[in-house]
Amino acid sequence: MAGHVFHPGHQELHGVTVVLETHGSKTYVGRFDSQDERGVHLHDVGVHDAGTPGLSKEEFLKRCDKFGIRPEHRDLTVPTGEVARIGRLVDHVR
Amino acid sequence: MPYNPALVAPMRQEMTIMGARELTSAADVDSALGDQRGTMLVFVNSVCGCAAGNARPALRLALQHAVKPAEVVTVFAGQDVEATSRARQYFAEYQPSSPSIALLKDGEVVQFVHRHQIEGRSPQAIAADLTAAFDRHFAATV
Numbered sequence: 408m409a410g411h412v413f414h415p416g417h418q419e420l421h422g423v424t425v426v427l428e429t430h431g432s433k434t435y436v437g438r439f440d441s442q443d444e445r446g447v448h449l450h451d452v453g454v455h456d457a458g459t460p461g462l463s464k465e466e467f468l469k470r471c472d473k474f475g476i477r478p479e480h481r482d483l484t485v486p487t488g489e490v491a492r493i494g495r496l497v498d499h500v501r
Numbered sequence: 502m503p504y505n506p507a508l509v510a511p512m513r514q515e516m517t518i519m520g521a522r523e524l525t526s527a528a529d530v531d532s533a534l535g536d537q538r539g540t541m542l543v544f545v546n547s548v549c550g551c552a553a554g555n556a557r558p559a560l561r562l563a564l565q566h567a568v569k570p571a572e573v574v575t576v577f578a579g580q581d582v583e584a585t586s587r588a589r590q591y592f593a594e595y596q597p598s599s600p601s602i603a604l605l606k607d608g609e610v611v612q613f614v615h616r617h618q619i620e621g622r623s624p625q626a627i628a629a630d631l632t633a634a635f636d637r638h639f640a641a642t643v
Contacts, residue, residue, distance in 0.1 A: 421551070422549060422551035422552065422620060423551070423617075423620050423621055424615075424616065424617030424620065471617075472615075472617070472618075473613075474594055474595055474596055474613075475595055475596025475597070475598055475601075475613070475615050476596055476598075476617075477596055478596075495617075495621070496617045497617060497618060
């Protein structure tokens with residue numbers, strides 16, 4: 408089964424762990440499922456809110472890289488209007 | 502819900518052919534990890550072709566390296582649910598993902614390779630990271 412893709416026909420980022428930055432204070436890290444007119448659909452999503460005390464966004468992303476993502480949402484749709492950028496987690500931390 | 506066993510059989514076989522021992526129950530996991538000594542690699546298998554489809558051949562490549570773990574065991578996420586859940590209890594603060602790879606030394610996780618560090622990468626690139634980790638953590642002990 409080497410190299411076998413179980414779910415062909417999906418968008419390029421399908422199944423990839425991404426960092427979704429919003430126009431607001433929140434950054435989401437989760438597994439990209441798809442994007443449609445409703446927004447971006449993610450699974451197993453961790454959340455960083457720059458508006459609350461705690462780790463900086465960079466520290467949060469480094470922690471996600473080392474220890475994995477502590478999901479706050481099993482499934483989450485981020486409305487299209489809130490999405491500023493989407494990139495792979497590995498590209499954010501290297 | 503687990504996939505049809507016939508569908509995942511080749512994915513299991515890919516692991517056992519390279520010498521990995523399957524842990525299919527919590528008792529199996531406790532027996533292997535409960536008082537673990539020396540070096541061990543735990544591969545959390547997955548049906549996901551995006552990541553596991555490259556992780557398995559990557560591990561096969563990495564295990565050809567001179568320095569490698571003394572034992573390789575595997576649990577299958579989504580298939581052997583009880584065994585996978587129990588294995589994850591041994592991974593301390595590392596969050597579950599699949600596929601993923603834990604390197605253990607004397608019962609301690611010394612490095613954890615998460616799904617996001619596997620997905621979208623070639624088997625050769627993943628194997629290079631693994632062999633570097635073997636050298637870093639296991640060189641003096643094998």
